[in-house]
Structure formats: structure tokens, C-alpha cells
Amino acid sequence: MAPVDAPTKLSRSARAIEDVHASAPRLGVFVLDGLIVLAACLLAGATAAAAVAAVAAFLAVGRLTNLYSDRSLDAQGLSWYLRLLPYPLLAVATALVVAGHHGTSLLGPVLGVGLALTAVRAAAWFSVSARRRRREGLTGALLVGDPSRTHNIARRIKAFPEAGLQVAATFAPTNTNGERSRARGLLKSGAVSHILVAADAHDEALIAECLSWTDGRPVEVHLVLPVGVQPSHGSRIGDLSVLTLRRANASRMFWGKRLIDILGSALLLLFLAPVLMLVSLAILLYDGRPVIYRQKRVGRDNREFTTWKFRSMVVGADKLNEQYASDNVANGLLFKLPGDPRVTPVGSMIRRLSL
Known part of the structure; x- marks a missing residue:
């Protein structure tokens, strides 16, 4: 080492x-x-x-x-x-x-x-x-893997200092001359902030061992991919792609996405408000209330949810199914009529424009 x-x-x-x-x-x-x-x-x-x-x-x-x-x-x-x-x-x-x-x-x-x-x-x-x-402020990296692989990674780290790394030491898993204890000593002393694992994808035991070394320490573990492999996300050291192995904060990511969904929906509704008001007024003037039609649907995992949409049919259209049953051209739960007489002129426009 x-x-x-x-x-x-x-x-x-x-x-x-x-x-x-x-x-x-x-x-x-x-x-x-x-x-x-x-x-x-x-x-x-x-x-x-x-x-x-x-x-x-x-x-x-x-x-x-x-x-x-x-x-x-x-x-x-x-x-x-x-x-x-x-x-x-x-x-x-x-x-x-x-x-x-x-x-x-x-x-x-x-x-x-x-x-x-x-x-x-x-x-x-x-x-x-x-x-x-200028080699200022570089952080120590422990390279783990076969010596030929770690040598190539070390050369790239030296050639691309913009990554912010310098090689602190290398560790070959097959070496039994006390290198494991010395590697842990470097981590404990704070000399190493990154572990770069040059391992094949099937070498899960080695990756798990490196992850276990970081418990309680501000150390990141990275998987260095072979030259030419370019994942859809990740970091780079020159021409090498690097994946950071870390536990994602699922709760924060969920709420972050949820907040974006809410903000985006609110913004879209504000922009569409004039159109929505015109459609509501057209329905109201043609045949009165209700303007909105509420319906139960079955979604993922057979969970029921409620949908709200502009009413495109006459009031009580679902009660007319028996009257038009002989004209139904659909099977199962669907009920479809050619030139459906239950659809109002305003409703026809709503459907044509997907409103």
C-alpha cells in the first residue's frame, strides 16, 4: 500500500x-x-x-x-x-x-x-x-481492485485533477499482507474521503465490504465502470464513468416530487383558468347544472379513486343505459353508442378538444 x-x-x-x-x-x-x-x-x-x-x-x-x-x-x-x-x-x-x-x-x-x-x-x-x-484542495481516494485496474484509474485521476481527487493508497482484495487493516486505518484517520472500487459487476461481496467500511464516516463509495460504458447518470473521471453507491433519501425525494407535481398543476390550472371558465359557462347556459361530473374509477392495486370532469352528456345519462341497451356496441363494463344521443352539443365539443 x-x-x-x-x-x-x-x-x-x-x-x-x-x-x-x-x-x-x-x-x-x-x-x-x-x-x-x-x-x-x-x-x-x-x-x-x-x-x-x-x-x-x-x-x-x-x-x-x-x-x-x-x-x-x-x-x-x-x-x-x-x-x-x-x-x-x-x-x-x-x-x-x-x-x-x-x-x-x-x-x-x-x-x-x-x-x-x-x-x-x-x-x-x-x-x-x-x-x-494546481493540486490544491484535492481529497484522498482509496483505489480498490486488481492492480492493473487501479493503476489505470490512478493515471486518470492524475490526468484529470478537476475531479478533485488524489490517490491516497491502493488496495488489492487478493492481498493478505495486512492491507485490509491498513485500509481501515486510513479511513479512520480521515486521510480517505472516497473509495473507488474497480470491480466487475458480479463482485458484490467486495462492494458490500467497502460499503461496510464507511459506517459512521463521511466517506463515499464509487463503482468505476469499464472504459466505454456510459450509464444514463453518474459522474466522470476523464473517460471513466463512475457510479456513486449511496442510500437515497426516499422520503425527501418523494415529497420533493410531490411538491413539484402540486406546484406544476397549480400553475397549469392558473394558465387554463379562462378556458375552464368558458367551458363551464357553456355547459351552464345549455342545460344548467351540474357542470362537473363525478365518477368512481378503479386504479392501481384495484384501489378506487374519484375523477371529476366536465359533464358532456345530458343529466342522468347513466340511467338511460337500459333504454339504449340494444344499440350498445361495446362489451363488458363499457357502454358505447354510435352517434350517442346522450352527448350534448357542448359535450361533443369538449370531447373533440379533449377538455
Whole structure:
């Protein structure tokens, strides 16, 4: 096992810049982003109340959707940030719409927020990558696997310092000369922050062992894939694809997605409100109430749920099934009539336009 080079310590200001680029969940990052969102909204013409609401919406949704999260290898360049940014921007748009902004008064602040935040991350990455190329602030990595594989990985880590790693040591699982205990010693001392496993997909025992070493320690375990393998997600060290093996926070991810669904639906309803009002008025003027038809449906796992939709048939249409039974052209639970006389003229338009 090779001797360990102590990582270069970063100054407080350099660490703060790294936190900004990686959108780490730190108070300083939240304050900076909040000020950027506030300023961008105000400069684009948003009211003070709308700008404050936009700040709260951006930070809350950003935290729930993992825009703000502790990350390491995946925080290279800007692609990861641009992939996560649309969700908080949607929250900003929703907050502005609720506050009464529409059209250009809505588009300007949203674009301003997106461009300003991206520019700040680009500047931060320029600073971070320059320091890493000078070998400053690199974190220790333990390479696990066959010596020929770990040698190739070590070469790429040295050639691509932008990943933020330096090789602390290598460990061959077949070596029985006390390397396991020395590897654990490195982890315990804090000299290693990452374990890179160069193992075949079937080597589950080795991966499980490496994961067990990290219990209670701020150490990430990564699976290094063969050259040429490109998964749909993951990080990179040069031309190597790397998958981070971590336990996902399922609860937070669920609520983050749920919040996005609710915000997106609310925003869509606000945009469609004029159309929905016209359809409701047409039904009401043609044959009165009810405007909405409620129906029970069976969904996943045979669970019943209630649907609401615009009424497209005459009132009491379901009670006329027996009268038109001889004309039914469907089987089973479906009841379908050619040129269905129960459908109103307004209902025909609703169905044709899928309203």
C-alpha cells in the first residue's frame, strides 16, 4: 500500500467558493442564492412581495429536489446544475403568478434568476477547477481492485485533477499482507474521503465490504465502470464513468416530487383558468347544472379513486343505459353508442378538444 500524501488544506474563502459551486446546503449558500433571486426579480420589475415569495419558493423547492445537497464527484462543470435548476425555477414562476405577474412580467424575472445563478456557478467552477489543476484542495481516494485496474484509474485521476481527487493508497482484495487493516486505518484517520472500487459487476461481496467500511464516516463509495460504458447518470473521471453507491433519501425525494407535481398543476390550472371558465359557462347556459361530473374509477392495486370532469352528456345519462341497451356496441363494463344521443352539443365539443 503506497504512502499517503496529505491533502492540501483550502482557505476558508476557497472552501466557500467550492460550496457555492456545488450548491452545498450551507447557510452562506442559501443567503447568496436568496439575494441573487431577490435582486434578479426586483431588477426585472417584480414587486417586493412577489420577489420575497420567489426567494422562499426557490430555496424550499431547491432543497427538496436535491439542488442543495452535499455532492463531490458529480459536481464538475455546470451540466449537473442545469439539470436540477428547472424545478426551482418553476417554483419561482408559480410564486410570481400567484402574486399577479403574467406574460413578460413573469418571463423576465424567471429568465433573470436562471441566468444570474448559472453565471455565479460558472464563475465558481472556473475558480475551483483552476485550484484543482494546481493540486490544491484535492481529497484522498482509496483505489480498490486488481492492480492493473487501479493503476489505470490512478493515471486518470492524475490526468484529470478537476475531479478533485488524489490517490491516497491502493488496495488489492487478493492481498493478505495486512492491507485490509491498513485500509481501515486510513479511513479512520480521515486521510480517505472516497473509495473507488474497480470491480466487475458480479463482485458484490467486495462492494458490500467497502460499503461496510464507511459506517459512521463521511466517506463515499464509487463503482468505476469499464472504459466505454456510459450509464444514463453518474459522474466522470476523464473517460471513466463512475457510479456513486449511496442510500437515497426516499422520503425527501418523494415529497420533493410531490411538491413539484402540486406546484406544476397549480400553475397549469392558473394558465387554463379562462378556458375552464368558458367551458363551464357553456355547459351552464345549455342545460344548467351540474357542470362537473363525478365518477368512481378503479386504479392501481384495484384501489378506487374519484375523477371529476366536465359533464358532456345530458343529466342522468347513466340511467338511460337500459333504454339504449340494444344499440350498445361495446362489451363488458363499457357502454358505447354510435352517434350517442346522450352527448350534448357542448359535450361533443369538449370531447373533440379533449377538455
